[in-house]
Amino acid sequence: MQHKPTDLITLGKITSVYGVRGWVKIFSHTDPMDQILDYERWFIERDGERRWVNVDRGKSHGKGMIAHIQGVDDRAGAEALAGFEIKIERSMLPKLDDGDYYWWQLEGLAVETVDGVALGRVHHMMSAGRANDVMVVQSERPDDSQQERLIPYLWEQVVKSVDLDRGMITVDWDPEF
Template sequence: MMTPDTPEKMVVLGKVSSVYGVKGWLKIYSYTEPMDRILEYTEWMLNLNGRWTPVEIDKGRSHGKGMVAHIAGCDDRDQARQYCGAEIGVPEEELPELPDGEYYWYELEGLAVETTAGIKLGKVDHLMSAGASNDVLVVKGDADSFDRQQRLIPYVPDVYVQDIDLEAGRILVEWDPEF
């Protein structure tokens, strides 16, 4: 639910997983790559009970395999607990512009996936990182697709991913539907 002063399109960059320590710090699960890029945004919108609420991040750092951050004015564990489970978002217009041919994951989610032979495979449900290699499109079959199977298609442009057309809402892939 958006408030009148909330931007139209929010992009989720992570979530608050739990409290950290006794001075109001929070453990953060970042979806950004690299993960500490989330700290480049000093103003976050937190989705609390369906409402986007602005907060100012005054401190943050990497911690172990994750991140910790501190919200300005939130100085104790009990106060910080209210933010646990909240999605962290920023207005779409605050994201840096990408070079031609590069996309944010959220732009690909929901796009129809079709083979170069015209066979519909379903829609991109989400993407996942495969570590040092490539990202992977998780494509779920639907009523309009070849079958209802879920497919994991490596996101490798010019090998498997032949074309992305955001306006048409379609990704064209070189992929065997039997695989």
């Protein structure tokens, strides 16, 4: 019996075919990118079509990744997988140390200053390359002069606390900036 997925997180996407023996090119959101291959079972989804697949081989290739899905052994089978998003159940993610968070845990949280001024909610997170990650915070107040703020995710310097139970991030940030 195939169990139904519960709480899913997207790790990447099957982008195209690689070769003639059923290999596919994948785009990975994981960091490092080859960490996507740590999961031997993927839930793939595209346009309402969804199913579990097993990855039997994979490796880095150039600037990307390639993988072989069990039972897909020719180019036509691999072509049929192009465009599928790669997902896993959140419960499969490794546990993080205290004080570390996955981006998906921060997205949607309310953000307020240390003085209690509401700045909005984390719409999404983005990487600034070698620098720190950045929270994209959208205001929920129509009178706010800043409808969107880019706030660096710098622990202790800017981010003072994250309370997942309360759904709140407290920051040392000028509301006018």
